[in-house]
Amino acid sequence: MEHTTNAVLAAADSLIDAFSRHDREKYFAAFSMDATFIFHNLDRPLRTRAAYEAEWALWETRDGFKVLSCRSSDRNLQMFGSMAIFTHSVETKAEFGGEAVTSHERETIVFERQPEGAWLAVHEHLSRAS
Template sequence: MDTELSSVLAAADQLVEAFGRHDTDAYFAAFAPDASFIFHNLDHVLMSRADYRAEWRLWEERDGFRVKDCRSSERAVRLAGDVAIFSHRVETTVEFNGEPVTSVERETIVFERSEDGSWLAIHEHLSKLP
């Protein structure tokens, strides 16, 4: 496999694994400060990592939100210079006030190559499966 593709997949794996263990520091570190986020369960776009982190904290405090597990499948990467588009099917189990909820969705994460050669997420779009 191409080295660049492997590097993007490794960055995606780290992001998904951090999310799946509710490791907020590692998870949010995978995103650029000016990353944007579109989630089917929100009526507005989150225009920064700080906006998303604030929403996450609200979910934790108001809803007892906690990620329990996350599995990625049907993964694909498309490179376009210093940008990589990663898409996958994601099965996530979360808890809301102690009650488990599992969802299966499609997700696209756009990565940009940093000056040091690493890949940082700059956009995430989560969609319901039909």
Template sequence: MTDQTSAVLSAADALVAAFGRHDANAYFDAFAPAATFIFYNLDHTLMDRAAYQAEWALWESRDGFHINACRSTNRNLQVVGKVAIFMHTVETDLTISGEDLTNHERETIVFAQQPDGRWLAVHEHLSQLPR
């Protein structure tokens, strides 16, 4: 495993762990401010991190949204220079409107190496896992 691969996987692990413990601050810190987001349950693209943070806050206040746990499997990583594409299957235990649910999804997260060497997510695309 190269140093780059190890660094990207570490960044991905930190992002998934923060999401899984509903640590919004650490989770959003894993994304660049200009990151974009495509979610199958929204009818529009979130064009930056601030837009996603606003949507997250709305889900929390309106829907009682809370992440209880998250598991990442079937992981695949492709590093191309200072860009990395991380794909995985994600199983998320969450609460919405007082109901406990488990989502089965697949996700692509694109990371870019920053001038300071850190790897930040610059794009996330989430889709339902076909059954």
């Protein structure tokens, strides 16, 4: 069980690290193609990874979006066989149109073990920290 827990935490850390460096390719590779996303700053869910990638590209071109850093704290992991639920608090520094903005949010990421053994994110839910 400890090996499995470590594998999921490594997958979560890799995803967070790629996000914090605005490494789109590595970040999106951490999600399954059919992953779903719910973000407090969007008026609709994103039902596929491709939909999120398109939204991210829009943020970049329309809003000048760029992630500058991301810090994860208050981490928790629950294991359910081939599924895992990772929750944490997130402090993100990003740039929008040349202006740096810091946000404080809570995030849930659901991971699923793939047939070859890798853990991919299949759902992400981001909410404002109160």
